[in-house]
Amino acid sequence: MTGTGTARTPDPERATLDKAAGENFPVAPFFLPRAWRTDLMAVYGFARLVDDIGDGDLAPGGADARLLGVSPRDAEDRLVLLDAFEADLRRVFDSTPRHPLLRRLQPTVRRRALTPEPFLGLIAANRQDQLVSRYETYDDLLAYCRLSADPVGRLVLSVTGTSTPERIRRSDMICTALQIVEHLQDVAEDLRRDRVYLPAADLKRFHVQEEDLAAASAGASVRALVAYEAQRARDLLDEGAPLVGSVHGRLRLLLAGFVAGGRAALRAIAAADFDVLPGPPEPGKLQVLREAGVILRGEG
Numbered sequence: 001m002t003g004t005g006t007a008r009t010p011d012p013e014r015a016t017l018d019k020a021a022g023e024n025f026p027v028a029p030f031f032l033p034r035a036w037r038t039d040l041m042a043v044y045g046f047a048r049l050v051d052d053i054g055d056g057d058l059a060p061g062g063a064d065a066r067l068l069g070v071s072p073r074d075a076e077d078r079l080v081l082l083d084a085f086e087a088d089l090r091r092v093f094d095s096t097p098r099h100p101l102l103r104r105l106q107p108t109v110r111r112r113a114l115t116p117e118p119f120l121g122l123i124a125a126n127r128q129d130q131l132v133s134r135y136e137t138y139d140d141l142l143a144y145c146r147l148s149a150d151p152v153g154r155l156v157l158s159v160t161g162t163s164t165p166e167r168i169r170r171s172d173m174i175c176t177a178l179q180i181v182e183h184l185q186d187v188a189e190d191l192r193r194d195r196v197y198l199p200a201a202d203l204k205r206f207h208v209q210e211e212d213l214a215a216a217s218a219g220a221s222v223r224a225l226v227a228y229e230a231q232r233a234r235d236l237l238d239e240g241a242p243l244v245g246s247v248h249g250r251l252r253l254l255l256a257g258f259v260a261g262g263r264a265a266l267r268a269i270a271a272a273d274f275d276v277l278p279g280p281p282e283p284g285k286l287q288v289l290r291e292a293g294v295i296l297r298g299e300g
Contacts (some may be wrong), residue, residue, distance in 0.1 A: 012058075012059055012063040012064045012067065012100070012101075013045070013100040013101050013104070015059045016045055016048050016049050016052065016059075016101060017041060017044070017045050017048075017101075027040060027041065027044045028040040028041045028044065029253075029254065029257070031250050031253060032250050032251075032254060033250065035111075036159060036160060038108070039108040039111065039112060039159045040156065040159055042101075042104045042105045042107075042108040043105070043108065043152075043155050043156075043159065045101040045104055045105065046089075046101060046102065046105050046119060046122070047122055047152060049064070049085070049099075049101050050082070050085060050122050050123055050126050051122075051126060052064075053078060053081045053082055053085060053126060054078060054082065054125075054126025054127075054129045054130065055126075055129075055193070056076075056078060058081075062075045064081075064099070065081060065084075067098055067099045067100070068081065068084040068085055068088055068098060068099055069084060069098060070084050078126075078130050079127065079130050082123055082126055082127050082130075085099070085123060086120070086123050088102050089102060089116065089119050089120070089123065090116070092105055092106045092109055093109065093116055108159070112158055112159050112161075113158075114155065114158055114159075117151075118151030118152075118154050118155050118158075119151070121146070121147045121148075121150070121151040122147070122148065122151050122152075124147045125144065125147035125148035126148075128144060128147065128148075129195065132144075133194050133195045133196065134195075134196050134200055135196075135197060135198075135199050135200065136199065136200045136201060137199050137200075137201050138199045138201070138202065138232070140199065141180075141197060141199055142176060144197075145175070145176040145179045145180070146172070146176070148179055149175040149176055149178060149179035150171070150172040150175045150176060152175055153168075153171035153172065153174060153175040153258075154168055154171060154172075156171070156254075156255075157171055160247075160251050162247055162251060166246070167243055167246055167247075170239070170240045170241075170242055170243035170246070171240065171243055172240075173236045173237070173239045173240030174236070174237060174240035174241070174243060174255075174258055174259060174262070176236055177233045177234075177236035177237040177240065177262055178233075178237075178258065178261070178262045180197075180229060180232065180233040180236070181230075181233050181262050181265045181266060181269075183197035183198070183229075184226055184229055184230060184233070184269060184276055185265065185269070185276060185280035185281060185282070186280055187213055187226070187276050187277060188213070188214075188276070188277050188278075188279070189280075191210070191213050191214060196210060196213065198213075198225065198229065202225060202228065202229065203225065205225075206221050206222075206224050206225040206228070207221050208221050208222055208225050213277065215277055216277065216278065217275055217277055217278060218274065218275040218276065218277045222274075222275075222277070223273060223274040223275060224274075226269065226274040226275075226276055227270075227274045230266050230269055230270065230274065233262070233266060234263070234266055237259055237262050237263060237266075240259070241259050241295065243255055243259075244256045244259060244295055244296070245298065252296070253292075253296070256292045256295045256296050257288070257292055259291075259292075259295055260288050260289070260290075260291035260292035260294075260295055261283075261288055261291075263291045264283035264287040264288040264290075264291045265281070265282065265283055267283060267287060267291075268281040268282055268283040268287070269281045
C-alpha cells in the first residue's frame, strides 16, 4: 500500500524476472559478461512467462492478459493467452511488441540475430500441455522435450555465439535430461495438474497405476520406475557432458553448472531411495558445486 492507502499495481515484468533466483539452474550468474547476462535474462523472461501462462501461474490481477490485448472475459483461457503471446512474439521480429518482457527481448534478438523457431517451440510446448496430459512412449516424451527444453540450450549457445551442429546435439541431450529430471522431481505436483510425464508404456512395464502416484509415499514399483527413468536422464547427461569441454572461459563454468545441477538432482533422488512423492528431492548448493568441480576437472 502507498501512503495514501492506494494499492500498488503489480509490475508483471519484475514479478516474472524475480523468479530467476528460485530456478534449479543458474540463469545469468554474476561471473558472465554483462552483455551475456542482459541477453540471457531477456531470454529467461520470455521462457518463464510462457511457462507461467501454460501452467496458470500468472500474477493475479490480469496485468499480463491486458498487456497482451486479451479481454477480461478470456484472461483465464490459457490457449487464448498463448495465441496472443505468440502474436506478440512475432512483433518482436517485425514491429513493436506490447508486453514489456518482449520489448526487453527485442534488442537481444537483433544483437544476436536470433530466429523465431526456438521461441515458437517453447510456446508450442505450453500449448501442447493444454491438449496433451499423458505420453504413451518414451519417444513421445522426447518429442515433447524437443519443444519444451531443447530450445533453451540452443538460445544459450546463440546468445554466446558458440553454436555448432555438434554443440547443439550435445546441448539437446543435456536439456532433455534436465527436463526429465524436473518431471521426476515433480511427479506429485504434475499429477495435481492432471499431467503425467512418466510414459504410459513404462508405467505398464513396472506395474504402476496412476493412483499409485497419488500416494503419500512411493511403493516399490513406483521407486523402480523412477530409478529407471533417472538412469535414462543420467545417460543423456553423460552423453551431453562433452559440450562443457568444447567451450572455454566463463561459458564453460555456466554449462558445467547446468550439467552439475542435473547430476546433483539425480543424486538427491537416489538418496531419497527414488521416493519422489512426498515432495521434490532437491540437492544442496554444496553438492552442485562438488559436481561442477568434477566436471571442470574433466573427471566426469
